[in-house]
Amino acid sequence: MIWGIAQLVLFFAVIAALxxxxxxxxxxxxxxxxxxxDPVLRPVERLTYRLAGIDPEREMxxxxxxxxxxxxxxxxxxxxxxxxxxxxxxxxxxxxxxGMPSDLAFNTAVSFVSNTNWQAYAGEQxxxxxxxxxxxxxxxxxxxxxxxxxAVALMRGLTxxxxxxxxxxxxxxxxxxxxxxxxxxxxxxxxLISQGVIQNFAPYHTATTLTGTTQVLPMGPxxxxxxxxxxxxxxxxxxxxxxxxxxxNPTPLSNLLEMLAIFLLxxxxxxxxxxxxxxxxxxxxxxxxxALLFACGLAVIYGYEQAGNPVLAKLGVEQHLSALQPxxxxxxxxxxxxxxxxxxxxxxxxxxxxxxxxxxxxxxTPLAGGMAMLNIAFGEVVFGGVGSxxxxxxxxxxxxxxxAGLMVGRTPEYLGKKIExxxxxxxxxYVLISAASILGFSALAVMLPAGLAGRLNAGPHGLSExxxxxxxxxxxxxxxxxxxxANTPFYNLTIGLAMLIGRFLTIVPLLAIAGSLGAKxxxxxxxxxxxxxxxxxxxxxxGVILIVGALTFFPAYALGxxxxxxxxxxxxxx
Amino acid sequence: xxxxxxxxxxVSLLTIVLVGVLYPLLITGLGQLCFPFQxxxxxxxxxxxxxxxxxxxxxxxxxxxxxxRPSAAGAGYDPLSSGGSNLGPxxxxxxxxxxxxxxxxxxxxPGLDTVPADMVTTSASGLDPDISPANAYAQAxxxxxxxxxxxxxxxxxxxxxxxxxxxxxxxxxxxxxVHLNQALDAAYGATGR
Numbered sequence: 001m002i003w004g005i006a007q008l009v010l011f012f013a014v015i016a017a018l019x020x021x022x023x024x025x026x027x028x029x030x031x032x033x034x035x036x037x038d039p040v041l042r043p044v045e046r047l048t049y050r051l052a053g054i055d056p057e058r059e060m061x062x063x064x065x066x067x068x069x070x071x072x073x074x075x076x077x078x079x080x081x082x083x084x085x086x087x088x089x090x091x092x093x094x095x096x097x098x099g100m101p102s103d104l105a106f107n108t109a110v111s112f113v114s115n116t117n118w119q120a121y122a123g124e125q126x127x128x129x130x131x132x133x134x135x136x137x138x139x140x141x142x143x144x145x146x147x148x149x150x151a152v153a154l155m156r157g158l159t160x161x162x163x164x165x166x167x168x169x170x171x172x173x174x175x176x177x178x179x180x181x182x183x184x185x186x187x188x189x190x191x192l193i194s195q196g197v198i199q200n201f202a203p204y205h206t207a208t209t210l211t212g213t214t215q216v217l218p219m220g221p222x223x224x225x226x227x228x229x230x231x232x233x234x235x236x237x238x239x240x241x242x243x244x245x246x247x248x249n250p251t252p253l254s255n256l257l258e259m260l261a262i263f264l265l266x267x268x269x270x271x272x273x274x275x276x277x278x279x280x281x282x283x284x285x286x287x288x289x290x291a292l293l294f295a296c297g298l299a300v301i302y303g304y305e306q307a308g309n310p311v312l313a314k315l316g317v318e319q320h321l322s323a324l325q326p327x328x329x330x331x332x333x334x335x336x337x338x339x340x341x342x343x344x345x346x347x348x349x350x351x352x353x354x355x356x357x358x359x360x361x362x363x364x365t366p367l368a369g370g371m372a373m374l375n376i377a378f379g380e381v382v383f384g385g386v387g388s389x390x391x392x393x394x395x396x397x398x399x400x401x402x403x404a405g406l407m408v409g410r411t412p413e414y415l416g417k418k419i420e421x422x423x424x425x426x427x428x429x430y431v432l433i434s435a436a437s438i439l440g441f442s443a444l445a446v447m448l449p450a451g452l453a454g455r456l457n458a459g460p461h462g463l464s465e466x467x468x469x470x471x472x473x474x475x476x477x478x479x480x481x482x483x484x485x486a487n488t489p490f491y492n493l494t495i496g497l498a499m500l501i502g503r504f505l506t507i508v509p510l511l512a513i514a515g516s517l518g519a520k521x522x523x524x525x526x527x528x529x530x531x532x533x534x535x536x537x538x539x540x541x542x543g544v545i546l547i548v549g550a551l552t553f554f555p556a557y558a559l560g561x562x563x564x565x566x567x568x569x570x571x572x573x574x
Numbered sequence: 575x576x577x578x579x580x581x582x583x584x585v586s587l588l589t590i591v592l593v594g595v596l597y598p599l600l601i602t603g604l605g606q607l608c609f610p611f612q613x614x615x616x617x618x619x620x621x622x623x624x625x626x627x628x629x630x631x632x633x634x635x636x637x638x639x640x641x642x643r644p645s646a647a648g649a650g651y652d653p654l655s656s657g658g659s660n661l662g663p664x665x666x667x668x669x670x671x672x673x674x675x676x677x678x679x680x681x682x683x684p685g686l687d688t689v690p691a692d693m694v695t696t697s698a699s700g701l702d703p704d705i706s707p708a709n710a711y712a713q714a715x716x717x718x719x720x721x722x723x724x725x726x727x728x729x730x731x732x733x734x735x736x737x738x739x740x741x742x743x744x745x746x747x748x749x750x751x752v753h754l755n756q757a758l759d760a761a762y763g764a765t766g767r
Contacts, residue, residue: 067578137594138593194608199602207626211636240657241698318690366664483660573669
């Protein structure tokens, strides 16, 4: 396992090393300071403001900021819906893909506007090149930019002193795209092409294989979308097989770069936050809490996947790691990634709201698959989605200081802002809305024939498939226990609603917190203030995340992954 | 609200042009300029005929060829239906499929020592072009016998075709089955089918 562990350590070392430079750069971008890209991008930025009629100097209160975000989301989702319905008669459609039916188009439009990228369709069969680039890739940029904007608005709220405004949504959106997402995507896309990711507008090729059979090779502008799909923690694959497809992720190096791209901005935001707070230790405390949870989740998934499936072991399948084979549970995994890079990718994609996959989570051993699901259910706060991970962990930080405050009988403070009943109500709303959506919709699905019909696997694994679907939808993750037949009116509608709830019903309380904290005075720290930079805070924060997640979801998981684990070792099959 | 919707529409149209159209076109232009082979799918062509892609697995079932992993993509290695089996670890269907494949592997390769995991499991994409070196070596004796070639020569060919870890440490050692079978045909003629 030395090779495997070395690769995991290398990955994290690179992320840790990139956190400061990228975080510093983002801090400059959001403070409106000059960057080295200004000579090229500043004119484009000015032109955008002029053509869109935006006054970049005018800041917004939290209510206007929220309205602008919602207006943008409604308009962009509607445009994508139209595109999906009409793609059959629009250009750039060499494979003659027809328009999507209304329930699938609704589900897909919601999926992309909410940064989920849940895919009830298979890209190579159901999306034209125009849809992929002007629909999906565009949304990948914009939903990630919206997430960054919200995170920055919250940072301003936390760190400003008696301010009514939390920034200008349009400016945050445009600067996120121009200065952060676009330049990195261009670089990443080119390196991915060098590794074999395709980028063309050719029609699908028909090949005669070495043994004389025919094989149709789908083509398309994949690399440009692959880059932003990972960088924006979107996760919607160009092809059905997502990042396990050799045209999306052909080599171990492309795999490493895609994984780094997923964690890059969320990790960097912790440093950006420290910059805003004028105390880098505030950012590193969050980073360390996230790193601990990341390591625990990875150890569980890697451990159980490398141990393999005892059912196959009994059939005489050799699952031991050796110099000549990766061993382990290879069902649903690619040989070039083996176990280590599949486990790492699965951890990263569920710690964040990415949802891209390079292995099929449905075929994971029960506790490894359960851990992936739990990562999402924790609220994707382990680095988390671009922007959404940051604001998610701030909710837990508020809960943590509140609990610490209760223990000593003091009004809790975070960054000198008093946490009072309004903030606590909004924070609890944030936590409860997600849990209610996941568990409520899952309960509905297991009670209705339309829900039960979607399962591919029987027994406890079938329940896991349903639970994972609503966890992924609500968490705006987009990965799946993909055996589930989700392209039915029932699942398209309910998962569509779960994605809307998980994105927009949580953003409103969050921006309300940003607004109310921003308006408060910043009180100086005293000897009685609970420090939010030390080991005690990190421990408390990790504890709160684990306890809230465990208490909320343990009963459901006991009936799914946990019972399946024990019955698998007892040799029970379904 | 109307004012916000109008701004939203304008920002949408501008960004569609920028990142939905110009950005992919820029990447396509640069990709075609710098890495045309990769950008077009790493296509394999012999004598003007397109034989597939170096990155996409192909089905082989004759004893004189190395066999790829089982595939859940359509009827097997169908790139229009990429994907895995999605069978869970306690699935009876998975158990029965693997049991049948283990039996088949033992029939095809008499004297097979152990059955490497990747020999009887489907990949995530259903298009995995690679098998583990253990899997390739396990098939060498069968291929040699079918082609009437000394087993040592086939084993040596496999060894030459092993792709090591990228940069010496990334990913897993592997053998590209399409390359390997192409090399077989080049060395011993396309007679093994």
